[in-house]
Amino acid sequence: MAAEKSAAVQNEPYAIEMLHITKRFPGIIANDDISLQLRKGEIHALLGENGAGKSTLMSVLFGLYQPEEGEIRKNGQKVVIRDPNDANDLGIGMVHQHFKLVECFSVLDNIILGVEPTTKGGFLHKAEAREKVIALSEKYGLHVDPDAIIEDITVGMQQRTEILKMLYRDNEILIFDEPTAVLTPQEIEELMQIMKNLAAEGKSILFISHKLNEIMSVADRCSVLRKGKYIGTVNIADTTAEGLSAMMVGRNVNFHVEKSPAHPTDVVLEVKDMVVASKTHANNAVKGVSFNVRKGEIVCIAGIDGNGQTELVYGLSGLEPVKSGTITLNGKDITHLSIRKRSTSGMSHIPEDRHKHGLVLDYSLENNIVLERYFEPEFTSKAGFLRKDNIRKYAEKIIEEYDVRSGQGPITIARSMSGGNQQKAIVGREIDKNPDLLIAVQPTRGLDVGAIEGIHKQLVNLRDEGKGVLLVSLELDEVMDVSDRILVMYEGEIVGEVDPKNTTVEELGLYMAGAKRDEVKA
């Protein structure tokens, strides 16, 4: 079926062509002679490692950057895209990784924002817009309630609102920037179906992703970028996930985490009846959770996003106070210790949100690398002056060891780095602290396979050195592959403990959805 379809699509003309695009930034060639040709009605995946230049290329298409060389054609005609308004006039729409929605507005209000239908007197005239939205929603199987308020609906529904925004504006070329990063497995399935529906109706889709199985299941063709260069375009029917990953990374990647059986020893973290209040509702987000992590094992907290994992970690790391219960690290009660004391007691924390917590984006890379160690004698003299030479040396060491790539090395402003390299810097910083316990929350979120492989390897190494690792992840593959023990969280409670060797993704799914639960005594 897929093969038939792509054969039909092959004869379609190009809806949009980007030819020989070159875009440079200080210290880096973000796009080096890249060509991308999108056929009408096809789903075209754009694959590349973090920092390969995907975002830059899309920004060029969207008019946010002007390329130094190359041209863009629509239906064979050369066009100039100076800003996003030009892109919109040409029918190019984009679902960003971080949604651009007004949280307290309804779905309908968000969709018509900027193109509000008004009567002659300047009053809003929403009835017509409403009908159009409902019609579009039905046509493509989106099932969105136009009157729901954005902050009340799931992330998946919010994404569909973004899709409807593009459809409402009659966009023909739809760009999806890593759309599955925020979705649950079920929502991903549904999104894939929606994308297929859209393509069947003649929309051209550019699908940016580095999840190979998604690309394999939904795309017709795939273009690969590596380090700013164009590597090639392949028909999905003629390739495999392994082939794509080799193209992307430039070498063969091992999808499976290689690790020996765990040899857990003493308990390093013990949590008893921990309760953490919720910031958004009156109920507690974490409801009396008890578990432990031993030295030499990777314990994974699995679950669908929003079931208390974030608050659990906040409670452990000290970002939020614990309402009741105790936390013991290495036999020491740390329930009421400050964040700094927990950190110096041997806890490292790779935060879920690298922009909010993990980095000071306006600081240089080197300043970010010492963010939790700047006060140590190595980096601060007795008189309180920073030892900048030592900071530079240490930063260079981390950059080297963890392969953090940036335009200007230690002095690069963190904001200007690609997400994957920002994450690598954080991971390096946290692991190099030599912690007894590493709390890693979605450490591979938004990373490409090469980087994921590296980070997984580091987690396993840390385990093998006899450290405890608490991994919080929404990615089932990661949960199954990396962990030695899985705890499933559902609505603020731990509802199951399973051994990854004796379970299946389906069984995990049942726990995660609350359809199955054990009485867990960890």
Next chain:
Amino acid sequence: MSDPMKKKESFFQSDGFQSLLASLICILLGLLIGFIVLLFINPSGAAGAIGAVIKNFLNYSRAALQLKNLGNTLVKTAPLLMCSLSVLFCYKVGLFNIGAAGQYVVGACISIYAALAWGLPWWLCLLLAILVGGIYGAIVGVLKAYCNVNEVISGIMLNWIGLYTTNMILTGVKESTSPYTLHLRDYAPQSVLPNMGLAGLFAGNEYVSIAIPLAIIIAVAIKVILDKTRFGYELKATGYNKNAAKYAGMAEQRNIIVTLAIGGALAACGGAFLYLTDYELWEVTTSAVPGMGFNGIAAAFLGGLNPVGTIFSSYFIQHITSGGAYVDKNLYSSQISDLISAIIIYLCGFVGFMKLTMKKLNASKAAQDIAANNANAEPAGQDASKEKPADGSESKTEEGGKA
């Protein structure tokens, strides 16, 4: 990292130079708009008036008078510099200290009262002013850190509270027949800031005191603290991203309070720096918060938010403000001098905007340059050290792509 494309940043593209250029453009625009306003009011004297503002002490022809009046401008530059350092320091930590105006008043109040009512020596008056100013600033900090009260709102309120409390307190040490406080030189000579021979440099201007070199030293010290110390590192991290600061174990609430306390101390020190020279007397019927703290905001931005830059911007703003006094009052009403300096100072607030505009212009120009360069020389392969060309799999897929 070792990219051959990386151009050496020339001096003219450096951040410092761009800030300076933006500041100068703003000053010129301010002068131009001031000139246009003067043209509207009375075309015949416009050129002369704007010239008088720029010339300031140079309006005098005798060298001794010039020096003496330069001294007067400097006397008022010191407190302005302190206020702008107060604003700048807080701004670096992500706080907008509009309360500097009130903290300045509190500094004036405490120093005058300590001098006249208690007869304390100058250094104790100064220290007391700094201490109370610090506490006054800390109030804003506590409200911000623990009650999440916006520092602008509480700062503005405390400006007025400070003003009227000062009027009330200083009524106890005013002249019986006028609303002005007593002359320190007559009633509390021990509290007048010493000049250490500086007066001699300015044709015997006895108001020129150690406040001026002290203010400059403090500016440099602030620069060092912000750039080179652990304390500055923490404060800036808190200012840029308080969530990350919290995550990293910094006491971000304490940092907010400490920052505003330091801001308060700096501005209050400015108040003491002016009133302990006896150059001005406090008028206990003052019904508007003095502009010194607000001008400090302009000076901070005009100085490119660099402590050393503010030394010059503070002088410039005071130069213009003092220069306003030389506008011909026969041609223009007496408020015109304030109006002109206000216009110029107002434009000084646009430095950030100007810098951004220049950056955009530069970026589009650089893009053209690169395109032109590229036509001549093809750059060597980027990141050659890291990249190892892949083997067969790659060339195969490339063929697939071209097909």
